Amino acid sequence: MMDEPIIDGNDDKLAAVIEAMIPKSMDDIIRKNREVVQLRLANETDISKLQAEIEEDNPVFILDNWNLLAFDRLGVTTVHLIGDVRGESEPRITSKAIEIDMKRHVLTTISGNLYRMGSRNDGEPNTEKLYLICAYMHEWGIGQMLGVPHFFY
DSSP states (O other): OOOOOOOOTTHHHHHHHHHHHSOSSGGGTOOSOTTTEEEEEOOHHHHHHHBOOOOOOOOSEEEEEEEEEEEEETTEEEEEEEEEETTSSSEEEOSOEEEEETTTTEEEETTSOEEEEOSBOOSOOOHHHHHHHHHHHHHTTOTTTTTOOOOOO
């Protein structure tokens, strides 16, 4: 005898709750205390503040389909690189960028890592990367305060 799925009147409600949890865009990630922290794509001003000539050329990873994210926290902006690790099946988000060389397409982070930026993503990060941003915001200890949906990555 095959087990049949249990269908009750709550399936539609559960589907609606799950659908509401899933962020549809970067703007949908931070759901509380939006006056404290904003998340957006980094702009030219953010990038120019970190612009430097980086001579080192031994990246730990090459990230394709990348974006530079900006977290504005009470007037302080940090920039993070997010993208798909070349040769792997999952995306990565970096710690805070401290230098960016857009001519050489490399970036160094506060943890001392060097990343090469391969092909750029011109739009917002895809759904998988939105999940990753949510997971990292919780790992950084700010997710709950900001009402960020819980995702484990």
